[in-house]
Amino acid sequence: MTVRILVDDLARGSIHCDYAATLGAGGMFLETELPMARGDIVKVRFRILGGNTLHELEYRVTWYHAARKEPDGSTRPPGVGLQFTDPTRTAALAREVEDYPEWAGVANSAIARTRRW
Numbered sequence: 001m002t003v004r005i006l007v008d009d010l011a012r013g014s015i016h017c018d019y020a021a022t023l024g025a026g027g028m029f030l031e032t033e034l035p036m037a038r039g040d041i042v043k044v045r046f047r048i049l050g051g052n053t054l055h056e057l058e059y060r061v062t063w064y065h066a067a068r069k070e071p072d073g074s075t076r077p078p079g080v081g082l083q084f085t086d087p088t089r090t091a092a093l094a095r096e097v098e099d100y101p102e103w104a105g106v107a108n109s110a111i112a113r114t115r116r117w
Contacts, residue, residue, distance in 0.1 A: 001022065001023055001024065001097060002021065002022055003020055003021065003022065003023045003048075004019055004020075004021065005019065005020040005023065005046050005048065005049075006018075006019060006046065007019065007020050007028075007030060007044050007045070007046040008044065008045045008046070009030065009032070009042055009043065009044045009045075010042065010043040010044075011032075011034060011036060011040065011042040011043075012034065012036065012040070016032065016034060018030050018031055018032040018034075018079075019031045020044075020046065021077070021079070023048075023097060024097065025090065025093070025094040025097055025098070026083060026084060027059060027062070027081065027082045027083040027084055028044075028059070028082050029079055029080070029081055029082070030042070030044075030079055030080050030082055031077045031078065031079040032078065032079050032080060033067075033078050035064060035066075036061045036064050036080050037061065037064070038061055038062060038063060038064070039060060039061060040060070040061040041058060041059070041060055041061075041085070042058070042059045042060075042061060042080075042082060043056070043057070043058050043059075044056070044057055044058075044059060044082075048096055048097075051096050053092055053093075053096060055092070055093050057084060057086070057089060057090060057093065058084075058085045058086060058089075059082035059083060059084055059085060060082065060083050060085050061080050061081070061082060062080075062081045062082065062083050063080065063081045064079070064080045064081075065078065065079065066078050
């Protein structure tokens with residue numbers, strides 16, 4: 001689903017605050033300017049709007065792309081594709097994503113900043 005979720009992420013030895021732009025049962029797209037390599041491990045922490053569960057998950061980077069201008073003049077944001085590394089720990093997130101109301105949409109999916117590591 002398309003989202004705008006504020007995510008605390010631990011990558012390359014430091015803590016960052018970025019946005020997830022898509023989220024599904026298998027992974028997420030994380031908008032970040034931090035260059036990462038395929039196979040890097042990223043720990044994330046976030047809460048879906050309206051949810052009570054603080055998700056703390058580990059992902060593996062599957063790809064990275066830098067920002068670039070598109071032919072239509074828009075800018076593609078920089079970021080990484082992240083894939084879950086532990087399907088068992090993602091079961092609660094998968095249920096929450098499945099139950100997330102479609103009417104909530106992007107405008108209502110932003111969340112408050114989570115506590116720091």
